[in-house]
Amino acid sequence: MNLEYDIIIAGGGLSGLTAAILFSKDYNVLCIDPDSYPRHKMCGEYLSNEVIDFLRTLDIDLDQETPVNLEQLNFTTRDSKQIKCHLPQGGKGISRYHLDYLLFKKASLKATFIEDKVLSSTFNEETFIITTSRDQFTCKQFIMATGKRSILDKKLERDFIKHKSPWLAVKMHYKYDMPENLVELHNFKGGYAGISKVENGHVNLCYLATYESFKKFKNVSDFNKEVLSQNKHLAYFLDNATPVWEQPITISQISFEKKLTVENHILMLGDTAGLIHPLCGNGMAMAIHSAQIAFKSLEPFLLNQISREQSLTDYSQKWNKTFRKRLWIGRLLQGILLNKTYTSIGLWFISKLPFLLPIIIKKTHGKPI
Numbered sequence: 001m002n003l004e005y006d007i008i009i010a011g012g013g014l015s016g017l018t019a020a021i022l023f024s025k026d027y028n029v030l031c032i033d034p035d036s037y038p039r040h041k042m043c044g045e046y047l048s049n050e051v052i053d054f055l056r057t058l059d060i061d062l063d064q065e066t067p068v069n070l071e072q073l074n075f076t077t078r079d080s081k082q083i084k085c086h087l088p089q090g091g092k093g094i095s096r097y098h099l100d101y102l103l104f105k106k107a108s109l110k111a112t113f114i115e116d117k118v119l120s121s122t123f124n125e126e127t128f129i130i131t132t133s134r135d136q137f138t139c140k141q142f143i144m145a146t147g148k149r150s151i152l153d154k155k156l157e158r159d160f161i162k163h164k165s166p167w168l169a170v171k172m173h174y175k176y177d178m179p180e181n182l183v184e185l186h187n188f189k190g191g192y193a194g195i196s197k198v199e200n201g202h203v204n205l206c207y208l209a210t211y212e213s214f215k216k217f218k219n220v221s222d223f224n225k226e227v228l229s230q231n232k233h234l235a236y237f238l239d240n241a242t243p244v245w246e247q248p249i250t251i252s253q254i255s256f257e258k259k260l261t262v263e264n265h266i267l268m269l270g271d272t273a274g275l276i277h278p279l280c281g282n283g284m285a286m287a288i289h290s291a292q293i294a295f296k297s298l299e300p301f302l303l304n305q306i307s308r309e310q311s312l313t314d315y316s317q318k319w320n321k322t323f324r325k326r327l328w329i330g331r332l333l334q335g336i337l338l339n340k341t342y343t344s345i346g347l348w349f350i351s352k353l354p355f356l357l358p359i360i361i362k363k364t365h366g367k368p369i
């Protein structure tokens, strides 16, 4: 096995896979992820249309892959009040099982993949030494695309990892009859849930809840019954939908704290650089977009036209210019949604001035790339 690469990417989720496709056109790339494909992943599975044209340039045509075009939003409050609006940009309903596998198949045409976990990275002037559980590799540039939280964050003693995060998430696919173009977003005490279709007709229920609200209940089923079902729209869904998996997927310790885009000369991609609140439905597009920004910033360095530090600074500046404001608005919206009084005031405004909702949604998204 080759042990030297131009680029090594830890993490083969959306950002890592997109980077693997882009860099492997001209450079030798190793992508390391502990899991095999296809696999289900925690996600609301609403992919904003802002990256659809870009994916087409990588020969991934999502119009061919999913019939689900999400265009309408039905938002309900925890006391079951309802507001409907058109989604300004819209998105695709596509499972991570299918989407990640499409990207993996494309990336593995040129990039090397191994199923392993990156345990550490060391930087020696010009080269990174990457240690996995089985091997050691070297590369010119190391990219971390390890998602929300990983062992590497701990090794690097990144700031956000030192704090406990109060969020956990639950996801389950169901058989359920609902319009194909609709995203439902339902607020409940301590969290919110998204419901929408994916490419095979299944319906994804994915929610984020505070650990504080969850801990009184023994399991997901009791929490669904006692808390989610207080919103009558969620109660209707849970009474009428049939689960297609035996168990839901759950994860905890989801952090929305600010992160740095470059640490120890390592370039951070996707959620590793910053996670937007899922209610914005923009994390997947940001992960894919961040890989495009990384490619444009790093290529002059790989061609020996600029220094590593110049290219990493360029990446950080472009990342901040593109995403910082969205993350801030996401944080603000989540704060409002989890406070009953603020939600009531906000909803009063929106019910009087309904054109405000699409404007707010637009602020959490970017222009098509």
Ligand SMILES: Cc1cc2nc3c(=O)[nH]c(=O)nc-3n(C[C@H](O)[C@H](O)[C@H](O)COP(=O)(O)OP(=O)(O)OC[C@H]3O[C@@H](n4cnc5c(N)ncnc54)[C@H](O)[C@@H]3O)c2cc1C
Binding pocket: 010, 011, 012, 013, 014, 015, 016, 032, 033, 034, 035, 042, 043, 044, 045, 046, 047, 048, 116, 117, 118, 119, 145, 146, 147, 148, 149, 150, 151, 152, 169, 170, 194, 206, 207, 208, 254, 269, 270, 271, 272, 275, 276, 278, 281, 282, 283, 284, 285, 287
């Ligand atoms: C509850 C919830 C709902 C969401 N809903 C939506 C939505 O509807 N729409 C949307 O656009 N976004 C949504 N998001 C956000 C979206 O899922 C993420 O932003 C997106 O997956 C980020 O992609 P990524 O490549 O950064 O990370 P990931 O896709 O998480 O990939 C990270 C990869 O790194 C690997 N890895 C971890 N540690 C190591 C290691 N040490 N070595 C090697 N590999 C490692 C993992 O196995 C994983 O495959 C949601 C997020 C949450 C929490």
